[in-house]
Amino acid sequence: MSQQAKPAFASSIRWQSANVVTQVVLQLIFIVILARLISKADFGLMSIALVVVGFVEIFAQIGIGPSLIQREKLAPEQIRAAFSFSVFLGGVFFLLTYALAPAIGDWFESMELTQVLRWIALSFILSSLALIPRSLLIRNMAFKTLFVASLVSMVIGNLVIGLGLAYAGFGVWSYVAALLCQNALLGVMYWIMKPTEARGSWKFASWRILGAMLSYGGRATVYNLLNYASSKVDTVLVGHHAQNSSTNIHNAISGGTEGWTTTGLYDRSAYLMSLPISVLGKLGDSVLFSGMSSIQSDKLALQTVLKRALGLIAWLTFPGSLALIWFSGDVAALLLGEPYAEAEPVVRILFIGVAFRSMIKLADALIRAVDALNIAIIIKSVFLVGLTISAWAALTNDWGIEGVAWSVTAWTMIQFLCLGWWTLRAAQWKFEKALKAMIPGIKGLAFAAISMGLLKMGFHQLQGALDSIPSPFALHLIHAALATISVLFALTISAIMHPEVLDGGDVELRNQWTAYLPIALQKRIR
Incomplete structure (x- = not known):
């Protein structure tokens, strides 16, 4: 066996x-x-x-x-x-x-x-x-x-x-x-x-x-x-x-492609939102699910895994989500092409839910590992019914795909609150400890906001002093660079302040990854 x-x-x-x-x-x-x-x-x-x-x-x-x-x-x-x-x-x-x-x-x-x-x-x-x-x-x-x-x-x-x-x-x-x-x-x-x-x-x-x-x-x-x-x-x-x-007057003339074009625009917007979630979701579906299944009866071990996973997710997604929201139009244009730049409002709204969806993936892995599917089925059913009704209302009231995106984001937050409450109860984990695990991510969010604000302000001043105007593609690249620099800066500073987000407090592991840093920084981290 x-x-x-x-x-x-x-x-x-x-x-x-x-x-x-x-x-x-x-x-x-x-x-x-x-x-x-x-x-x-x-x-x-x-x-x-x-x-x-x-x-x-x-x-x-x-x-x-x-x-x-x-x-x-x-x-x-x-x-x-x-x-x-x-x-x-x-x-x-x-x-x-x-x-x-x-x-x-x-x-x-x-x-x-x-x-x-x-x-x-x-x-x-x-x-x-x-x-x-x-x-x-x-x-x-x-x-x-x-x-x-x-x-x-x-x-x-x-x-x-x-x-x-x-x-x-x-x-x-x-x-x-x-x-x-x-x-x-x-x-x-x-x-x-x-x-x-x-x-x-x-x-x-x-x-x-x-x-x-x-x-x-x-x-x-x-x-x-x-x-x-x-x-x-x-x-x-x-x-x-x-x-x-x-109301789609072009649909019949174009042989039905106008409707598919709208669907394609929304679907690709949702795809961009799902990219960062896919990484965490697939890790949750394999490593976390398999690992937590084998320790499902050990509450202390589950709390340790949840603490490390939640801390890492918050550290990565909080500053990253802010950058995606701030530069959503540039992300759409660079990844899908300039014709998709019109999806900017939809992409920005959907990006608001990235961090919440990422943390929901952690709860999903725990739910399946400890076989607590009954309560989760109730939560998911309420989410599905609520989202269906609100999304259809948005479409029939001519709020368009932006209205649908707001429905998705709002119900994602509600689902996060419900599953978060259940996770704390199932793992017998205190809210204060969960909040403490997210502190590196919260600090990273603040550092990213300050960095992006200052860099974008400086770029706009520089742009105003120049005679030439960058092409749309060059502008997208510059904005992407500003976002990347800001996120990397935020991740680095918050990791230095909270090295446990990378090594879980393992002293031996910390000594290994800090060995390549300057001596002064090694002493600060260790």
């Missing part, structure tokens, strides 16, 4: 951080180039297709992957049964999506969406084949292996095949091909580098043995479904309203 690995956090976080950062950087490179090769309408169409597929995929897995990771003891028969059940569900939901694609296309008034959905539905089969080895690799915290698999699949699938087809003029289909190729390559890599527990998992075992796993997995599925729906309902409502709005 397989015993769950103890949390080797230092090594795990290093490799998974490298994995996540690499994924985000490669995906960003892919999107930055792709945004200049395909239209906003193509992005809008693909965003709705991905929402539908992502929604169905949660049902297709029924929490099997998280169940394999979360269980303290795992029998070979359970692994074999999980594999055959996963493949069966993958096939069923492929056929279901294929059959329902025309109805979904009709709801969005798009025949092309039907074809895109039918092709992307193949990802259910590919994901079901890869689910077991991937889950076991996460369970064993084999993040170096996951890093290699992700690197190979993203370079070949996205950068080579996806961008190659986009350059050749295949539009939205280049995105479809990139997704399917990446999933296929991931599956092959996972099986090539599979852990020993995965050997023989293709042999059939009775599904009756999955009872206990499906009990947890069923609740995990409901929770993941609510989580996913909450993150995508705004995009779906924008897409449906834009495609069916009677």
Whole structure:
């Protein structure tokens, strides 16, 4: 019987951080180039297709992957049964999506969406084949292996095949091909580098043995479904309203692309907001979830992990979020191209929620690790219903996608307060200690605000003294440089004042990372 690995956090976080950062950087490179090769309408169409597929995929897995990771003891028969059940569900939901694609296309008034959905539905089969080895690799915290698999699949699938087809003029289909190729390559890599527990998992075992796993997995599925729906309902409502709005006078003339253009603009704004959250979310879904699952009964150990994770998240996201809000238009123009600069108001509003969403990811990992899904399901349900009503009200009252963005941000704050309250209770952690853990981030926020204000004021004075006016692109780059300098300055000063945010108070580790600093600074930190 397989015993769950103890949390080797230092090594795990290093490799998974490298994995996540690499994924985000490669995906960003892919999107930055792709945004200049395909239209906003193509992005809008693909965003709705991905929402539908992502929604169905949660049902297709029924929490099997998280169940394999979360269980303290795992029998070979359970692994074999999980594999055959996963493949069966993958096939069923492929056929279901294929059959329902025309109805979904009709709801969005798009025949092309039907074809895109039918092709992307193949990802259910590919994901079901890869689910077991991937889950076991996460369970064993084999993040170096996951890093290699992700690197190979993203370079070949996205950068080579996806961008190659986009350059050749295949539009939205280049995105479809990139997704399917990446999933296929991931599956092959996972099986090539599979852990020993995965050997023989293709042999059939009775599904009756999955009872206990499906009990947890069923609740995990409901929770993941609510989580996913909450993150995508705004995009779906924008897409449906834009495609069916009677006020969109250009929609019928342009063959429906005007509505997809609005959807693409909003979806890419949401994508920019999700970039920093993706890093923390993927770390939470792997390192924190796996690690906290193995210490779920040790409240003191959980408090220690929460303290370090919350401190690090606050330290990184508080000053970073301020920079994103301050220079949101420059971020949109640099990453997606000048045509997306018009998304500045939406991007700025959504960036307000970055820090709150990042801390919600920490609560999500704890919820799944200690199997406290019932209360979390209630919180997520309230969030989803509230967001749906307010976002639809914004659209029907002609408040536009800015109104939707304000709805998302407001309900994100409400969700943060509810999950924060639950986290403190579940870990038996005092509010004062949680607030103390965030002090490095709060100080970093203050330093970043002062630095950005002074630098921007100085630049404007310099600009006024010069005869020439920088080009829009040069101006975006200058603003990005000011933001980067300010954030790095804030992170450095707050880390010097609170070195525990980097090393958790480990004296030996602190001696290692401070060895390269000037002697005077070493004495100050140590």
